[in-house]
Amino acid sequence: MVRSSIRRYRYAVDAGDTIVSVSPEWLAFARENGAPELTEPAVAGRSLWDFIEGRETVRLYQAILQRVRTTAQPVVLPFRCDSPTLRRYMRLEINSQSRAGIQFDGLMEHVEPCTPLRLLDIQFPRSEKVLTLCSLCKRALVEPAGWLEVEDAAARLHLFEEKQAPQLRQTVCPQCSVGAGVSV
16 A cells, blocks of 8 residues: 555644644544544644543653654554454554644554454443553453453453443553553
C-alpha cells in the first residue's frame, strides 16, 4: 500500500495540551465507533487529558509529550483500538509542531474480525466488578495468570455467559510500558 493512501486519524494539541484540531477522518472514526457526540466543537478547546483514561496511561502520554517537546524527535506508539467485533492494530505517530504543539497521527495497520466481545461494547450493562485492561495492547490482567489477550481473559472469567460486563480500569501493562521507551 502506498503510504499516502493510508488514512490518518489526526488531532493536534497546543503547548498546554489543549486540543486545537481534529481531522474529518478522526471525527468519522469516532462516529463509526459509537461516539457521535465527539464533534469538532465538543472536542476542540478541551484538554487532551479529558479523553485519556487511567492514571498510568495519562503518565505515559505525559512522558511521551515531554520527550517529543524536549527532543523534537517523533515517537511511534503501537496500540490496539478494538471494537466488540474487530481487532484493530494501529500505530500513533507523535510529532512536534511549532510553539510546543504536538500532532498525533493514528494509522490503521491491520484489522481482523474476532468473536463478538460484549466486554468492549460501551453500551453493554456493567456490573460492580472491575477488570484491568491495558490501554495499548488490550490485554487484561487476570490473577494469577497475568496479562492475557482480552478474549482469553473473557473466557477464563466466564464473561461470555454474564448478563453484565465488568467495568474496565485502563492502565499500561509492564510490557507496553517498557516498549514505549519512556519512563513513567
